[in-house]
Structure formats: C-alpha cells, structure tokens
Amino acid sequence: MDRREFLKCSVAAVLGLGFPFLLPATGEAAFSGAGGPTIYKRSLHFNSYAKRSSTDSIVIHHTGLSVDKDSTVQEIHRLHQQENGWAGIGYHYLIHKNGKIDQGRAPEQVGAHAWKHNGNTIGICVAGNFNLARPTASQINSLNALVAWLCMQYRLNPTRKDTILGHCDLNSTDCPGKHLYSLLGNVRRYCREFD
Template structure:
C-alpha cells in the first residue's frame, strides 16, 4: 500500500463516531468543533448575496488564499464581502472562511455552498482566506494556529488527506501569486501539523 492510500484508509477509520456528520455541522456551525484537542470558534455572519450561491455536492480539496492587498493589512469577512459584491459586482464574498490577523476565524460563504475563489476549481473545494499580503509580510503566529486548527477539522469532516493534493495554495490551480510566497512556503509545515493533529502516521513509500 502506498503512503497516500494508507493515509486515506487511516482518515476513514479515524472518523468513526468522533466527528460531526454534515447535517450536525450545519446546525452547530457557530461553534465548529474539533478533531481531538483542536478547539476554536467561527464568528458567524449573515451576509446578503446578490445571487444565492449553489450548494456544493462534493469536497475534494481545500484551497488557501491571502487577501493580497497592496499592504499587508487585516481585513474582515464583511469588508471582503462588500468589496466582492459592491465593487467587483460579484454575488458576494467568494471564500468560505477568513482568518484575521489576531487569529479570529470568520464565516464567509455558507459551509456547504459553492465558493468563488479559484476559477474553474470552485465546485469541489473550500476556500480559506488568510488576511494579509504574504508577498510583502508574513502570517501571524495566531493565523497559522487558526489555519492549522481549521484545516484539521475540515479535513476530518470531509475525509481529506492534508497533503499536496488535499490542501493546496491558490497558485497551484490558477495563474496567480496567491497565497503569497511566505504563506505558500509555510504550507508544507502546516500540512505536517494537521497530519499530527489527526493522529496519522506516515509510512515509508514502498
């Protein structure tokens, strides 16, 4: 068995009864719970969208972004929502989650809705936006902790392997510098932390 097949099997076995089912996740989204010892809250929003997003039927990967503003500054989900809807003419915020500089996780689109964050790759993905420009600055420690915790829970909920296929940067699927050189360089270590949080061992490839 190769390493990815082993991990996929391990993720499925680990799920058991310890994770929320998707309907339960929907009803408890305001206090999104943890995998193992991972505990955090999601600040909920009730945004109005110019066009109601469609429901996502499958989730095969998580795509990490940065806001990429001219300066490395904080942005809220509400600010991004207004920018996307009122200035860009989109339905509303394209990301499912926004991680602020202080580590706060805010709701963007509904957890089960199709996002608008990676052209041609939205129908089966979750979009996480880390606030800042990581071509000129670095994520805060609080942001990396929150990103790790959120990825741990999402990978568990959606039965994803936190590897180079399951957790990717925006630049991996579109022609862009997003999520910035500094955050992108940190993704391998973030993936390892998520794997550790999930209690998954990495056998040697045969």
C-alpha cells in the same frame, strides 16, 4: 451547557447550520464543531445560493492588498458583491491577524475563489499580503486548526498532494504570497499528526 446540548450544537455546526451557542456582547455568533476551532458567523446577505456537490481540496489565499493589513469579512463581502458582481464574499473562511476565524460563505455553498475549481473546493483566506509580510503566529495556529478540522469533516487525506493547496497551484496568481505558501508544508504535517 450540558453534554447533550453541547453535542446538539456540535452536530448543528458540523451540518453547517452554524448553531449559535455563544452570543458575545457585540452580537456576533460563534460556534465550534466537535474538536474544531471557534468560528464566528456573520450575518451576510448572499444574492444567490448553490450547493457544492463535492469537497476534494482546501485552497489557501491571502487578501493580497497593496499593504499588509487585516480586513473585515464585511469589507470583502461588499467588494466581491458590488465590485465583482458575485453572490457575496468568495471565501468560506477568513482568518484575521489575531487568529480569529470568521465564516464567509456557508461551508456547503459553492465558493468564488479559485477559477474553474470552485465546484469541489473550500476557500480559506488569511488576511494580509504575504509577499510583503509574514502571517502572524496566531494566524498560523488558526490555519492549522481550521484545515485539520476541515480534513476531518470532509474525510480528506492531508498527505495527498492535492488536498491542501495554495491558490497559485490552481490558477496563474502569486496568491497566497511567498511567505504563506512556503508554510503550507508545515500545515500538511500538522494535519497529518492531528489526523
């Protein structure tokens, strides 16, 4: 890919178009924003679509199932759509145990992850139960890279107290689990240095 083509893809990714310039054998499409991590885009059908009017905070979640395990984006999509009756998966991103980042909702879409705060926030879910276990090093690396990149894309100041939040900062929940929540200070520091 030449530089011009790369820039074109980067701009497409930044605009949330998810321009697929890598097509691995499994049929998944991946894209990277300029200076951002690789994000895998899955083909998911959403029942409705509403555009988010502003982006002020990034909210971190865990899947929080009864056992600490990985989940596919399709599993969560099915659960949120069929069990909860939502438009589809509520999170914008899912970070797997191996650090791979999947896109859930389109970045510009209103999420369903933090009650009363979906209109101006992005939701990132880290797969696992972090009351029972610790996130993997790969998950932390990907979380740092993704949050730092989102701060750049949306011009968010990572030093502000309400920019990078745990779900429990907004709603009555123990999400994202004590072992992940205790690491959010490190994520903020990483983003500050990256900025």
